[in-house]
Amino acid sequence: MQRYFVAAGQFRDSQVRIIGDDAHHAVRVMRTKPGDKFIVSDGETRTALVAVREATPMQITADIVQLLPNDSEPAWxxxxxxxxxxxxxxxxxxxxxxxxxxxxxxxxxxxxxxxxxxxxxxxxxxxxxxxxxxxxxxxxxxxxxxxxxxxxxxxxxxxxxxxxxxxxxxxxxxxxxxxxxxxxxxxxxxxxxxxxxxxxxxxxxxxxxxxxxxxxxxxxxxxxxxxxxxxxxxxxxxxxxxxxxxxxxxxxxxxxxxxxx
Incomplete structure (x- = not known):
């Protein structure tokens, strides 16, 4: 499943915004459309499975479906x-x-x-x-x-x-x-x-x-x-x-x- 990193400020209580090059890649290259799901992480404490609500090459708005565990990093x-x-x-x-x-x-x-x-x-x-x-x-x-x-x-x-x-x-x-x-x-x-x-x-x-x-x-x-x-x-x-x-x-x-x- 496709995964994107975003700034912490792009996370909201129930939604996430994808902007810039990532939004362009998702829409133009991956052909992302409303209803599609992918994973978003803020690179710190939050990782979530999201479902796309609106998608343009400038910005994607997605609803948080499920918060996922941050457990893929080595202990060292x-x-x-x-x-x-x-x-x-x-x-x-x-x-x-x-x-x-x-x-x-x-x-x-x-x-x-x-x-x-x-x-x-x-x-x-x-x-x-x-x-x-x-x-x-x-x-x-x-x-x-x-x-x-x-x-x-x-x-x-x-x-x-x-x-x-x-x-x-x-x-x-x-x-x-x-x-x-x-x-x-x-x-x-x-x-x-x-x-x-x-x-x-x-x-x-x-x-x-x-x-x-x-x-x-x-x-x-x-x-x-x-x-x-x-x-x-x-x-x-x-x-x-x-x-x-x-x-x-x-x-x-x-x-x-x-x-x-």
């Missing part, structure tokens, strides 16, 4: 910090990460970054990425749209590590080394220290992924000093657009979201 809020990759790879990370359950995305600059960052283009790119996150959230029936944060410098990213319950730094040498630590081991060690505290049930987690060139030893040392745990993703070298998706899936499994823990 996992943010993917992705060093800026070249081309449209960031779009893939955001699209698939949103489908899987990422809480937010933090693009950042790193030493071996291939792409040349242009701050003048940042607003337009973030607007594009936010649209991709919205569409993926609708497709996957999320209850919220992941936030796309402004591009961080390396120092800004390091300074943010302390605000998370757990930060994992994806480092290929951890996958190669005989005594390397994988994400599963890192998470289980962290859980063992929590002693069933609230943080273990509703953890705020940061997953840090490098660009095409990976991370330098200096960056790994600085991340570890800031509180991140160096963790590998196996013995194979993953593409930058693959690493975050794999890491996110591993974390959700270990949290019990996908049958783990």
């Amino acid at each position: 809020s996992i943010s993917i910090a992705q060093s800026l990759p070249k081309g449209d790879k960031m779009e893939l990370v955001i699209q698939k990460g949103t489908e899987i359950g990422a809480y937010s995305f933090i693009p950042f600059e790193s030493e071996r970054m291939v792409v040349q960052y242009d701050s003048k283009k940042e607003a337009k790119r973030i607007e594009r990425w936010s649209k991709i996150a919205k569409e993926a959230a609708e497709q996957s029936h999320r209850n919220r749209i992941p936030e796309i944060e402004p591009v961080h410098s390396w120092r800004e990213l390091l300074n943010s590590i302390g605000s998370y319950d757990m930060a994992l730094f994806c480092y290929e040498r951890e996958g190669d080394a005989a005594n390397g630590k994988g994400i599963g081991t890192a998470v289980r060690e962290w859980l063992a220290k929590q002693n069933h505290t609230e943080a273990a049930n509703e953890a705020k987690v940061l997953l840090i992924v490098g660009s095409e060139g990976g991370f330098t030893e200096r960056e790994a040392s600085e991340a570890e000093a800031a509180g991140a745990v160096l963790a590998g993703l196996g013995k194979r070298i993953l593409r930058t657009e693959t690493a975050g998706i794999v890491g996110l899936t591993c974390l959700l499994y270990e949290s019990g979201e996908m049958g783990g823990a």
Whole structure:
């Protein structure tokens, strides 16, 4: 069933308004007409099954048929910090990460970054990425749209590590080394220290992924000093657009979201 996100103010006691591009898409593309039903969410606390009363390309007015539970979000809020990759790879990370359950995305600059960052283009790119996150959230029936944060410098990213319950730094040498630590081991060690505290049930987690060139030893040392745990993703070298998706899936499994823990 089609799903749309709207601003909280578009919800009324018994009705919802769909406006702008969403109304145009519903009427012109989906051929929505009075009587049709779809799901609407305010991205915060309310999700509802609605029935269309009036429909134009400018605005749709729909009656709330039933309030639905907001239960599709993972218990752990996992943010993917992705060093800026070249081309449209960031779009893939955001699209698939949103489908899987990422809480937010933090693009950042790193030493071996291939792409040349242009701050003048940042607003337009973030607007594009936010649209991709919205569409993926609708497709996957999320209850919220992941936030796309402004591009961080390396120092800004390091300074943010302390605000998370757990930060994992994806480092290929951890996958190669005989005594390397994988994400599963890192998470289980962290859980063992929590002693069933609230943080273990509703953890705020940061997953840090490098660009095409990976991370330098200096960056790994600085991340570890800031509180991140160096963790590998196996013995194979993953593409930058693959690493975050794999890491996110591993974390959700270990949290019990996908049958783990």
